[in-house]
Amino acid sequence: MGESVLKYTFSLCFKIKSYQMKNKKTTQLVDKTYKLKNGMTPLSYTIPSRNTRRYPLMHFDEETNTNRALRYARNQKSPFEDEQDGNFILEPVIFEDGMLFVPKTNPVLQQFLYYHPLNGMLFEEVDNEKDAEQQMEEINYEVDALIEARQMQIEQLEMVFRVLFGKDPSKYSTAEIKRDVLIYAKSQSKNFLDVINDPMLKIEANVHKFFASNILIFKNGTKEVWFNTPSNKKKMMNIPFDSDPYTAVAVYLQSDEGIDALKLLETNL
Numbered sequence: 074m075g076e077s078v079l080k081y082t083f084s085l086c087f088k089i090k091s092y093q094m095k096n097k098k099t100t101q102l103v104d105k106t107y108k109l110k111n112g113m114t115p116l117s118y119t120i121p122s123r124n125t126r127r128y129p130l131m132h133f134d135e136e137t138n139t140n141r142a143l144r145y146a147r148n149q150k151s152p153f154e155d156e157q158d159g160n161f162i163l164e165p166v167i168f169e170d171g172m173l174f175v176p177k178t179n180p181v182l183q184q185f186l187y188y189h190p191l192n193g194m195l196f197e198e199v200d201n202e203k204d205a206e207q208q209m210e211e212i213n214y215e216v217d218a219l220i221e222a223r224q225m226q227i228e229q230l231e232m233v234f235r236v237l238f239g240k241d242p243s244k245y246s247t248a249e250i251k252r253d254v255l256i257y258a259k260s261q262s263k264n265f266l267d268v269i270n271d272p273m274l275k276i277e278a279n280v281h282k283f284f285a286s287n288i289l290i291f292k293n294g295t296k297e298v299w300f301n302t303p304s305n306k307k308k309m310m311n312i313p314f315d316s317d318p319y320t321a322v323a324v325y326l327q328s329d330e331g332i333d334a335l336k337l338l339e340t341n342l
Contacts, residue, residue: 222254
């Protein structure tokens with residue numbers, strides 16, 4: 074009885090092991106393409122290919138808690154200096170027209186680029202699926218922004234026009250306003266959607282009106298904001314350093330301290 078169970082157990086383990094080996098996933102070598110970031114396309118661009126004092130190429134190994142020097146040598150099996158022999162043959166790594174193709178027959182260069190400190194900063198691997206998803210997202214933003222812009226009533230267009238361009242819409246024709254808003258929606262789609270969905274939009278548009286109507290004025294450049302109504306010529310606020318003055322005023326008027334000022338200004342407007 075016990076011998077039969079033992080034989081069955083060995084047989085079952087052998088079958089399981091054989092299935093695991095048969096279905097074991099292996100890393101498949103593929104051709105890879107890399108590109109310089111930010112649309113850079115110089116005729117040729119050489120990146121550092123060995124660790125030097127001027128251009129340190131180090132990779133921190135978490136298993137050993139050590140920094141390992143990188144060096145690309147086409148006749149070696151590893152991109153790490155400590156795994157290479159003394160007969161290394163150095164070779165430059167050159168991007169041409171902003172691109173670098175590395176065939177699957179050169180896995181060492183692929184590994185070297187993977188561990189390179191400039192990977193993700195200066196260059197990146199081309200990922201067509203990721204690029205397509207990003208492009209689809211940008212196209213969707215553009216479509217949504219143009220639809221929103223086309224559906225706006227003239228009052229909304231004027232409000233957005235004031236905030237986006239800081240201009241008085243009364244000095245422009247309706248066609249000019251629509252054109253400029255549509256162009257902005259097309260070229261700055263995500264920012265346009267953020268602006269029109271911002272609850273501060275209406276109050277910021279009114280702030281532009283307050284200044285255009287001269288019931289609020291700047292003094293000392295744009296550092297101080299003063300009332301300029303028939304009954305009030307006092308200073309309202311100071312603009313914080315490095316702040317957009319119109320946004321700063323809008324934020325102030327939404328605060329508990331500025332709510333009375335907002336009512337006064339709306340009445341005079």
